[in-house]
Structures are given as C-alpha cells and as structure tokens.
Amino acid sequence: MTRSAIAVSGLRKAYGDKVVLDGIDLTVAPGSIYSLLGPNGAGKTTMVNVLTTLLKADAGTIRVAGHDVATATRQVRAAIGVTGQFAAVDDLLSGRENLQLMADLKHIRSSDPIVTRLLERFDLVESADRMVSTYSGGMRRKLDLAMTLVGNPQIIFLDEPTTGLDPRSRRTMWAIVRELVAEGGTIFLTTQYLEEADQLADQIAVLHQGRLVAEGTPEELKRQVGGSHVQFRFAEIHELETAARLLPESTRDDEELTLRVPHDGESRSLVALLNRLDQQSINAQEFSVRTPDLDDVFLALTDQTSTKPTSKEAIAR
Numbered sequence: 001m002t003r004s005a006i007a008v009s010g011l012r013k014a015y016g017d018k019v020v021l022d023g024i025d026l027t028v029a030p031g032s033i034y035s036l037l038g039p040n041g042a043g044k045t046t047m048v049n050v051l052t053t054l055l056k057a058d059a060g061t062i063r064v065a066g067h068d069v070a071t072a073t074r075q076v077r078a079a080i081g082v083t084g085q086f087a088a089v090d091d092l093l094s095g096r097e098n099l100q101l102m103a104d105l106k107h108i109r110s111s112d113p114i115v116t117r118l119l120e121r122f123d124l125v126e127s128a129d130r131m132v133s134t135y136s137g138g139m140r141r142k143l144d145l146a147m148t149l150v151g152n153p154q155i156i157f158l159d160e161p162t163t164g165l166d167p168r169s170r171r172t173m174w175a176i177v178r179e180l181v182a183e184g185g186t187i188f189l190t191t192q193y194l195e196e197a198d199q200l201a202d203q204i205a206v207l208h209q210g211r212l213v214a215e216g217t218p219e220e221l222k223r224q225v226g227g228s229h230v231q232f233r234f235a236e237i238h239e240l241e242t243a244a245r246l247l248p249e250s251t252r253d254d255e256e257l258t259l260r261v262p263h264d265g266e267s268r269s270l271v272a273l274l275n276r277l278d279q280q281s282i283n284a285q286e287f288s289v290r291t292p293d294l295d296d297v298f299l300a301l302t303d304q305t306s307t308k309p310t311s312k313e314a315i316a317r
C-alpha cells in the first residue's frame with residue numbers, strides 16, 4: 001500500500017475555549033491535490049499551521065511525509081514547503097535576493113542555477129533585480145511560490161494562494177500548481193473559492209464549524225446535492241399552484257413563487273416540459289436550467305440557504 005503523504009486522525013485544536021478544529025480525520029494521497037474548502041474563519045490556516053509544525057495540536061495523530069509532526073519536527077520541515085496568505089517575501093530585497101536568501105536558509109550550496117531556473121519558470125527574469133515593493137500582487141505570489149520550491153519539497157502547502165489575485169493571475173497560478181503535481185508533488189491547498197477547488201482538486205474537504213462536513217471528488221460532492229433541474233418563476237401564486245399540481249415531482253417555494261423540477265439535462269425533455277405547461281396555458285415569468293455546482297454543495301452542507309453568493313466563485317461570508 002502506498003504511504004499517505006498526509007495522515008490526520010482525531011485532530012483537535014482550540015484557542016482558549018474556542019474550538020477551531022474538532023476531531024478532524026483526513027488522508028492525502030501522494031501526487032494529488034487535496035483542497036480544504038471553507039469560508040473566512042473556518043480554521044483553514046490553523047489546520048495548515050498544525051500540519052506544518054508551526055502550531056501544536058491539542059489532540060490527535062498527524063503524520064506528514066511519514067513523520068509525526070509532534071516528535072519529528074525537523075524531518076517534517078525538511079519535506080515540506082509552505083506558501084502563506086501573507087507572503088514571507090521581503091519587500092526591500094529583489095526577487096533574486098529573496099530566492100537566494102531562501103536557498104541560504106536551506107543550506108543549499110551553489111544556488112545560482114537553482115535561483116535562475118526558478119526565475120525563468122515563474123516568468124520573473126525581467127523583474128528579478130527590482131525591489132519586490134515594485135511588484136504586482138500576482139508577481140509577489142509567484143515569487144512566494146518560487147521561494148517555497150527552493151529545495152524541492154515533496155509536499156507543498158498553499159494557504160489561499162490566489163486570494164486577491166485578478167482572474168488572469170489566478171489562472172497562471174493554477175497552471176503552475178498543475179505542473180507541480182504533474183512532476184510528482186503533493187499539494188495541500190486551502191481556498192475559499194469553490195471554482196478553484198473544482199478546477200484543481202482531486203479531493204475536496206469542506207470545513208465547517210470545526211468539522212469536515214463532506215469529503216470527496218468534486219463530482220462526488222456535486223452528486224450529493226442531486227442532479228440537474230429546471231427552475232420556473234411565476235408572477236402569481238395560482239399559476240405556481242397549477243404548475244405544481246401538473247408536475248408532482250417538483251418542489252415549490254411559495255415565497256419566491258418558484259418551482260424546481262428535476263431534469264435529465266436533455267433538450268428534448270425540456271421541450272416536453274415546456275409544452276406540458278403551455279398546454280395548460282401556464283406561463284412562467286422566467287426559467288433557468290441548472291446543473292449543480294460547488295456553490296450548491298457548499299450551501300447545502302453548511303445550510304446557508306438564504307442567499308447565493310453574488311460571484312459564482314466566492315462563498316458568502
């Protein structure tokens with residue numbers, strides 16, 4: 001059996017009487033991307049800090065790269081790289097100097113070729129000798145990740161690596177993350193962006209109120225909230241009532257005047273459905289066909305049913 005890159009059992013962590021992680025079990029397969037998804041304050045950074053030896057757990061067994069984080073801190077640190085939300089980058093040094101400093105900290109001799117390769121890889125050659133204070137947010141994130149890769153860590157922790165980045169920089173970052181995994185690395189990624197987890201992760205875990213409320217592949221999680229459906233909105237309650245009687249498989253929302261009808265996603269059955277309504281002279285003010293996305297999963301799991309996030313990507317706080 002292949003050894004897990006990360007194996008966590010019964011992890012608990014509280015700050016005073018505030019329990020942040022309340023019995024977490026998870027395993028991460030080598031060479032995969034595992035995404036821990038949760039809104040602000042869910043405990044994602046706390047989890048990363050425990051797994052990367054920066055913070056002691058109150059209870060539980062945690063092995064990273066086969067080493068116990070409580071007793072083999074040095075071995076764990078040698079096997080991992082961590083890119084934090086607040087970059088460890090020094091603003092008053094150039095990009096090249098930051099990378100060199102990291103190589104020195106890791107006691108890497110003759111680091112020049114390594115630094116040059118990383119600058120090339122992250123498209124930072126032109127700005128390599130400029131002070132980091134002049135870099136854009138996207139460039140800083142790339143430099144931060146480049147610094148994490150100094151010393152070729154087996155397991156890379158990315159704590160919200162794209163928060164605050166524009167869509168183009170976010171996509172560049174995703175491409176880099178995919179490359180790292182293609183090269184055999186293991187990624188533990190925290191994010192509050194559903195789209196990011198959907199795009200990148202092999203396994204997603206949803207963290208809510210200290211517990212993992214769901215775990216699975218993006219497809220498995222989407223399946224949990226059911227299949228596609230058509231949603232109709234009516235102008236009058238009597239139209240909703242007539243439509244609901246006609247379509248007993250539907251679920252209705254009297255306040256919103258909407259009706260949700262399960263649907264197989266095919267155009268022919270959509271036409272048949274619309275015809276059934278039309279034959280009874282029922283006219284919906286609007287309708288939409290929806291396949292479940294991770295927004296639905298998150299809202300269903302955490303019971304935040306009142307409002308849908310305005311951006312498809314972001315989970316509402």
Ligand SMILES: Nc1ncnc2c1ncn2[C@@H]1O[C@H](COP(=O)(O)OP(=O)(O)OP(=O)(O)O)[C@@H](O)[C@H]1O
Pocket residue numbers: 015020038039040041042043044045046047192
């Ligand atoms: N050192 C600390 N002392 C007390 N409470 C803390 C400490 N660090 C974090 N917390 C609290 O623990 C909870 C989890 O915080 P954490 O930073 O792990 O969440 P997060 O999911 O990473 O959030 P974000 O997305 O906002 O970074 C929050 O309520 C936070 O206020």
